Amino acid sequence: MHSIEGRYRQLLPIGFAIAIAIAGGCRREPGRWDQAQSESEGKTAQQASADRLNSPESSLPGNDDSSVADAPPPFTPGGPSTSAGPVTWAPQGGPAAGNQPVVSELPPIDLAALASGEPLPGSEFNQFFPEQTGDHDRVAKQEKQGFAQYSLRRGGEEIAQLSITDLRGNPQAAEKFEQPDMTIEGYPAKKDGSLGTTVLVGQRFQVKVRSPGGQLNEADRIHWLKQFDLAGIAALAQ
Amino acid sequence: MSKPIYEIVDALPRRSLTVGLLKSLDWVVPGEYVNLVGFEETIRAITGESDNDYIQRVGVRAIELYNDTSQGYQRGLWIYQTADSVQGFAGAASFIEKVSGSFSFLSWLGALTPKAETTQSIDLAVKLVAEILAFLTINGKPGDSLGEFVESITDYRDEARMRLATMICVDGVLPLGPDFLSKAINYVGGNPGQVKENERFQRISGLIPGDGLKNQIGFLQKSLEALTDFVPKFVSKHGVTQSRVLESVKRISDKYEGSLDYIASVLDMTTDYFEHTGTQTVARQLITRAVSEI
Numbered sequence: 001m002h003s004i005e006g007r008y009r010q011l012l013p014i015g016f017a018i019a020i021a022i023a024g025g026c027r028r029e030p031g032r033w034d035q036a037q038s039e040s041e042g043k044t045a046q047q048a049s050a051d052r053l054n055s056p057e058s059s060l061p062g063n064d065d066s067s068v069a070d071a072p073p074p075f076t077p078g079g080p081s082t083s084a085g086p087v088t089w090a091p092q093g094g095p096a097a098g099n100q101p102v103v104s105e106l107p108p109i110d111l112a113a114l115a116s117g118e119p120l121p122g123s124e125f126n127q128f129f130p131e132q133t134g135d136h137d138r139v140a141k142q143e144k145q146g147f148a149q150y151s152l153r154r155g156g157e158e159i160a161q162l163s164i165t166d167l168r169g170n171p172q173a174a175e176k177f178e179q180p181d182m183t184i185e186g187y188p189a190k191k192d193g194s195l196g197t198t199v200l201v202g203q204r205f206q207v208k209v210r211s212p213g214g215q216l217n218e219a220d221r222i223h224w225l226k227q228f229d230l231a232g233i234a235a236l237a238q
Numbered sequence: 239m240s241k242p243i244y245e246i247v248d249a250l251p252r253r254s255l256t257v258g259l260l261k262s263l264d265w266v267v268p269g270e271y272v273n274l275v276g277f278e279e280t281i282r283a284i285t286g287e288s289d290n291d292y293i294q295r296v297g298v299r300a301i302e303l304y305n306d307t308s309q310g311y312q313r314g315l316w317i318y319q320t321a322d323s324v325q326g327f328a329g330a331a332s333f334i335e336k337v338s339g340s341f342s343f344l345s346w347l348g349a350l351t352p353k354a355e356t357t358q359s360i361d362l363a364v365k366l367v368a369e370i371l372a373f374l375t376i377n378g379k380p381g382d383s384l385g386e387f388v389e390s391i392t393d394y395r396d397e398a399r400m401r402l403a404t405m406i407c408v409d410g411v412l413p414l415g416p417d418f419l420s421k422a423i424n425y426v427g428g429n430p431g432q433v434k435e436n437e438r439f440q441r442i443s444g445l446i447p448g449d450g451l452k453n454q455i456g457f458l459q460k461s462l463e464a465l466t467d468f469v470p471k472f473v474s475k476h477g478v479t480q481s482r483v484l485e486s487v488k489r490i491s492d493k494y495e496g497s498l499d500y501i502a503s504v505l506d507m508t509t510d511y512f513e514h515t516g517t518q519t520v521a522r523q524l525i526t527r528a529v530s531e532i
Contacts (some may be wrong), residue, residue, distance in 0.1 A: 140380030
């Protein structure tokens, strides 16, 4: 057993440490996420996205500055943000050669229309996801306003994340489809990072297949995008 | 405004009693748990991407979604925090451990009175209900049918599976024995007065479905009963016994000594596995959504 005094004595270093931590916290350097935090405080996710869309800096970084795409800024974990201002799509590879003629036939995307109005409930989207097949299993993971997501499994292992997003909830994401990399079933499509592929359906719904573990290559992802009922999703926009 | 999500995820400890506890129970769900800490690191691990600009856009969207209270991620985290151990103590414990570099402060808990089985049972029931509520708050009701929803809510992976395993080991088997579930169902049903007075229950009772205490206790019981098929199978499949759990816990620190109910109470006081892994679950679901939406 310890005496009461003994216990308090053991607590002394904690008091000092807390004081140091508080004092240290007051002088914290701004981090890479602080700007996003202050810009989105008190806003819905939809408003925050619309604000980024309308921001004069929203074409940054590097849509017309090829040096950014050629040489991405060095990554400094925990360092200040290398991306001042709202961040939007900065394609790494540019549109694939040979797809431009198709692209020019696509109607322009009405970004302003997306920035108003309520997104549909996520439950509206479930019926349009790919059906289960013999080898593949799907498990529903999230269903929120304007969003539904499934996990695609093969032999119990997740091989991809499938999602449908109503871009009324995140209008800025539609901007990237103004310069599509390809078309899928006639809809503008885009590479998504190095492990995903996404398509804009009905000028409003973003359908995406991502394979974070790398089990699916781009051709596989396009195959799975085509397993969605894209026409059914497009009809929701009417 | 609550604390920003990136600060919360950045503040998760790489090493602590809680992390030690989770790692010591790896044998229950081998390889399932990786202690993902840090906002950027978590985004990289979950997306599999390495491009700095891409990571930035995912992070910005995750921050926006978290800050929008109508999306439920803040409330989900609150549920995990609130249903965990006595507020603040586990955090202080991990802090002391960081500062002092040892677990010697555990001897300070020498006079702790073990929790009665009834309290332990109610705490377990509340944590279980909290898990269900947090799932619904974070994920909605996924699926196009009841079958799909049930499949979704039982599809526990990664840190969520580890959390469930730890709950079974540390809040179930260790203090109450392998038949803890039937004990808990009886204790919860037979002691409405104690449920009402239970601190954990009081904190989250506002979120528990049902009008009045009787219906809320009914919900607790139903939640426990829903596991009567799963838990015994889990316990036997993974060979979970009091002595094996005890052995694991003692490997974290030789200060974890004494009777089983005493050790369970000390673990409850000094670790926050429910909040720690709950934070990781919120971050995972938030980032998975953000990467889908950008």
